Amino acid sequence: MKQSIIQWFRFASPQSFYPLAGRMIPWFWAAAAAFGIAGLWISFFVAPTDAQQGEGYRIIFVHVPASWMSMFIYLVMAFWAGLGLALNTRLSGMMAQSLAPTGALMAALSLWTGALWGKPMWGAWWVWDARLTSELILFFLYLGFMALQAAIDDPRRADKAGAILALVGVVNIPIIYFSVKWWNTLHQGSTINLTKAPSMAQTMLWGMLLMALCFWMYSIAVALTRVRAIILERERHTEWVKHALE
Amino acid sequence: MHWNSVGEFFAMGGYALYVWGSFGACALLMVAEPFLAKRRLSEVRKSLIRERLADELETQQRTP
Numbered sequence: 001m002k003q004s005i006i007q008w009f010r011f012a013s014p015q016s017f018y019p020l021a022g023r024m025i026p027w028f029w030a031a032a033a034a035f036g037i038a039g040l041w042i043s044f045f046v047a048p049t050d051a052q053q054g055e056g057y058r059i060i061f062v063h064v065p066a067s068w069m070s071m072f073i074y075l076v077m078a079f080w081a082g083l084g085l086a087l088n089t090r091l092s093g094m095m096a097q098s099l100a101p102t103g104a105l106m107a108a109l110s111l112w113t114g115a116l117w118g119k120p121m122w123g124a125w126w127v128w129d130a131r132l133t134s135e136l137i138l139f140f141l142y143l144g145f146m147a148l149q150a151a152i153d154d155p156r157r158a159d160k161a162g163a164i165l166a167l168v169g170v171v172n173i174p175i176i177y178f179s180v181k182w183w184n185t186l187h188q189g190s191t192i193n194l195t196k197a198p199s200m201a202q203t204m205l206w207g208m209l210l211m212a213l214c215f216w217m218y219s220i221a222v223a224l225t226r227v228r229a230i231i232l233e234r235e236r237h238t239e240w241v242k243h244a245l246e
Numbered sequence: 247m248h249w250n251s252v253g254e255f256f257a258m259g260g261y262a263l264y265v266w267g268s269f270g271a272c273a274l275l276m277v278a279e280p281f282l283a284k285r286r287l288s289e290v291r292k293s294l295i296r297e298r299l300a301d302e303l304e305t306q307q308r309t310p
Contacts, residue, residue, distance in 0.1 A: 113271065
């Protein structure tokens with residue numbers, strides 16, 4: 001095998017990734033804390049009162065980050081699951097398995113905070129509109145992925161089955177994203193687009209973006225911690241694990 | 247900063263239940279989840295150490 005400039009698969013084995021993840025985790029916690037403190041400061045002490053929603057709109061500073069993360073984590077999870085399916089790599093499957101609970105948590109928070117926002121503003125805890133329903137389906141997909149993997153004894157077969165479920169479920173992500181454009185929904189339309197400037201106040205936007213970064217760094221930190229546990233659990237029969245805890 | 251008092255801050259203009267219910271749930275779950283993940287890691291480590299000790303005991307018993 002010729003030595004290429006970029007070693008693409010250097011950290012593709014559980015053995016080499018385990019210590020790398022261990023070194024990365026504290027940095028992601030530090031980043032999460034920094035973004036979180038800055039974001040919360042803006043959320044409560046800089047962003048002004050909303051003309052229509054008063055102080056109630058501040059839920060946006062956790063609702064949007066949780067919703068974005070619920071969708072993004074699913075894409076990352078499906079990516080690793082699909083890669084594991086295609087290349088038959090164990091670590092990819094472990095990463096997908098590690099991301100699922102965090103993604104489920106974000107989806108649950110999106111639904112919870114959304115309901116708490118909807119009640120005072122729309123008068124309803126829940127409506128079966130396109131965005132809310134597709135986010136609920138996303139939450140069920142996460143739970144289904146976790147349940148399916150838990151139900152299969154052989155971890156490699158569980159990886160493969162989960163990967164197929166994750167990949168089929170990916171269609172839900174553009175549905176959630178475009179739901180407010182395609183259907184007549186109660187949920188408001190998109191304020192942040194790829195093609196035009198955001199239509200919200202600067203300070204509100206900054207608060208939202210900083211909190212989104214905080215949730216992102218948090219998700220990585222937790223997923224890396226969990227994948228380390230999964231690596232040790234699934235590789236316990238190997239020599240390096242036996243010697244790793246000396 | 248536009249809060250005239252701590253009470254005003256906690257009242258959130260009448261939306262206290264909804265705003266603090268949201269931030270509270272986030273804080274709760276985002277503390278519980280890393281705690282559970284860390285615990286899972288430490289449990290598997292302890293289990294591996296126990297396994298190794300059991301192996302060592304077994305080999306000691308076989309070679310008196």
